[in-house]
Amino acid sequence: LTVIATGKLFVVLPQVAEKCEQLLREEDESTFGISETTSGILVPLAYPFPHLGKVLAFVFVSFGAWYVGRELTPGQTAVMAATGTLSSFASPLITIPYLLDQYQLPQDLFALFVLPGFLTTRLADVVGVMHLMTLTLIVTQVLQKRLRIRWVSLIVATCALLVCLGVTGAASRWYLASTTPKYDLDERLLRIEIPSPHEDVFVYRSRDKITNRPPPQSSTLDRIKTDKVLRVGYHPDHLPYSFFNLQQQLVGLDVELMHRLAMRLQVRLEFIPYAYDTVIEQLEAGEIDLAVGGLILNPERLLRAGFTQPYQTATMAVVLPDHRRGEFDTWDDPHMPLDLQLGVIYEDLVVAARRNLPHIDIVQIDSIKSFFSKDLDNLDGLIIAAEEGPFGT
Template sequence: MLTKLRAMQSSTQMIVAMFVGFGVGLFFGESVGWLSNIGTSVILLMQMTVLPFILVSLIGGIGKLKRTTASLIFSRAGVIMLLLWLMGLVLVALMPLSFPFVETASFFSTSIVEPTTPIDYFKLYIPANPFESMAAGYVPAMVVFSIAMGLALIGMEGENKRLIITFMHTCSEIFAKITQALVRVLPIGIFAMSASAAGTMGVDEFASMQVYLISYFVLCLLLTFWLLPWIIASLTPVTYTQALRIAKSSVVTAFATGNIFIVIPVIVDECKQIMREHESLSDDAETLIEILVPIAFTFPNIGKLTVILFVLFAGWFNGTPVDISDLPSLSISGLLSLFGSVYVAIPFMLDLLHLPQDLFQLFVMSGFITGKFNSIAAVMYLFALTLLTVSQFEQRLKLRPPQLLKLSIGVVVGVALTLVVSRVGMGMLIHSPDVTSGVIANMQVADKVPTTVKKQFPILGKTPSAPIANVQTIRQRGVLKVGYIPSNVPFSYYNNAAQLVGFDSAMASKLAEDLGVKVEFIPFHKDHLAESLKAGFFDIAMSGLAMDINQMDELSYVDPVLKLNLAIATKDHKVNSFKRKQSILALQNTTIAYVEHSDIIEEAKANYPNLTFVKIDGYKTFFRQKADNYDAVVISAEAGSAWTLFFPGYGIALLESKVQYPVAYAVAQDNQSLLNYVNNWQKLRKVDGHQQRLYNYWMLGQGATEDTPRWSIIRDVLHWVE
């Protein structure tokens, strides 16, 4: 059996390893999750020769060219190559339009407010210190440095140049041999990552991978069998049918082996033959073909550029789609990084967009399926580049308006039709995950303290008032009266069992437990908070209260309980419009609702005169609106994330300035006894971790769902393990 495996082609071994890994993962489940460490180790080994290989191969490859050849290639083929790259990058950028719309929502995550390191574009692209660029993994800067050295070598003569080029080619061979040796262990890495993913990845995640695979296959097939042949047929003497005919054997071979290098001689011969048929092959043109194809092979091809689609998919998969403004930077950085290996380029691009590096494993697992498709796109790209360049050299390139119109119509119609069909097709296959509102609607307060919840609001002048109760009085009567705001998710709200729950409800229960008393919850309107406390309707207000400077002379706030992040909640398709000041200023006929933060709203009115601000009674007024009276609402990111669990059609946009504000509990102004007690109690509960546990549960959703083991044959079919 082992002998048969060794006799297989490396690509076949990898495919076998992937499917065997899936089988092992499904059989053993989560118990093989540790295998991801082996997979990561193998990939890191594969990356170790990439940066040095870029350096020596580009310097040696460009440096050995003659001046005339280099001038011809960079002036004529270079322009065509850039145009084909541009077309490929634009098409990749458009493919996410085919991704199905999936409503998702999640609890607040601290990662969205963590400061991100700004990209230093000077270091990214300019190799002021090439050694620093290599050490920091700035692939684009390394490519620029290598090309500069290669161009400088072209202008040199003598023995020293020959020695340098020989050294560079020797190093290239060394790195190639190391890579070939490491490829032998790559199936082990593929097996390990496939087993780990199959054992730990949920069904929804597997379903989402279909989006990437389908869109990637469609992209490569569109390039191979429509766009590139259509460009050849529109601009050169070669017809569409002839373009497909001459590429047929090379495309089939590249797909079967996943290897482009072995079909280079075939591409050269086929290009010569088809140009002879059209009497467009002089001796110089024949030489150009022989030189151009091998050199073009060393540059990123359009098939290689298609892997950038994975980064766009990763953003969609992660729930943070790549913003349009980030596409130019991603495209340029991706193009330059793809001068090397995709195993360096993809992690680099994920890091550039602050996407989880764990997603790289999904790319590696699918790489040996997608690799066959990008190989056929690469082969057709080499045909297109060669035929277009030779036609231009022979002055047979058709650039008149009729041909350009024909080209434009074919490209636009083909791309539009492909995107529409893909979007509709995947929309039928991929469905939104189960509604997440059931998670937050079934959360419960853990502390079992005798509790009474009143739903009738006390009315000033009608409801009997009571003296302000200090700590001793509260203990004597045996009840802590706590004011709450109904439907104030996630601080105080009713769950599916009609129980009052939430972060502050849980904190209030713990406070009552530590006082040794029962707890009674009384609802209140925030506008009447100070009067309600003074009237003794309740002892303390605990319901996500933003500290209001206008009320500080009427009541007393305890020390801040939390710092929340100000945000905007709006419909999913409008979220990006509220992320940057410039885009907010461009909005017209937009109404923003708010519940609190009057001081911040006054400042916003001055900064954004194009917006209309309207105060509402509560957040449920916004989220449950039926007439779309409000386009967005000012809310904390923590509370907004919780509301989106009930209404997954909404999303959260953090303000560009990252504004924070404190929330605190409030007591009557003269209740110094309770103020001191709660301040000291809160310090204790912060130190012992109780408050943090409640924050993790109610804000971050940790423990909100029961973690069940991933389905596996060994557990759920054979019942060998519990």
């Protein structure tokens, strides 16, 4: 009860030693002085070493592998147990992240280990008390050459333990099999809708069905006022700025912004798709009045089109396996491997990446989806805006 209340095994060491002395006195009064001295020495000596409570905490690594849909082989489990035992001299708050990296498991799992820590650490300390008392009593009896094995009691206790473990294991397997977690964050993202959308909206899925109109003879704003139509160019697959949800509705940050603009102007809103290599031509031809979708501001585009003041400044980052995150702490890390291959989606970024990272092989790819395809397993990471990365992964 004391260790549960305090959450510190160190606090109850005097009580553990006292209880061991009491049990030894009850066993044999003739060895009282020796037993008292031995217990008082053994308990502090055994305390720094890993106890079963700490070792059992590493079962979380196996749980984490199951949780993300992986399975540790028996060999990996054995190595994990051995590594965990040796690393138990340190705090689990240090060793658990290390083991997650060793088995290439997401570091986000560590939050699942920390959240119930108030309860699990206290249960681990209870097991630690039992471990210390058992170890002290056995070693004391061995030193006094008074250790006796009661085979009948040992066999009965072992059988009962095996039965309990079997029942617990079977129940755990049944429960885990029936509650396999399902990843649905992508579906939840694709259920996003525009709150309070503009009523007069039409979305073109292809440029073939667009009604042609003559090139602009006046300012864009004057034409919008005259025609009562706002034509907005969009990219159909640029999360989180413009994309189609599960209901095939065009949504996204920039799309919602255009809904609000059309409502303020009280005009019809039309969305027309564009490609990065045709967007400027579409603007010049008057096919669209403006373009949205996280377009990058560069000198080539500035020569032919105007840009509003940026409402967001993107931070470039690298999408890569979680266990390799330490390799890309900074762009100018001298210890960065020289044989890296990084993917880039936008042509503008390809030029900038090759200029700033000359020692890295930069490969242009079609989309963030293609980065996760099996055909591009050779890529070590993907350079992308940090604001886009979470939506694409």
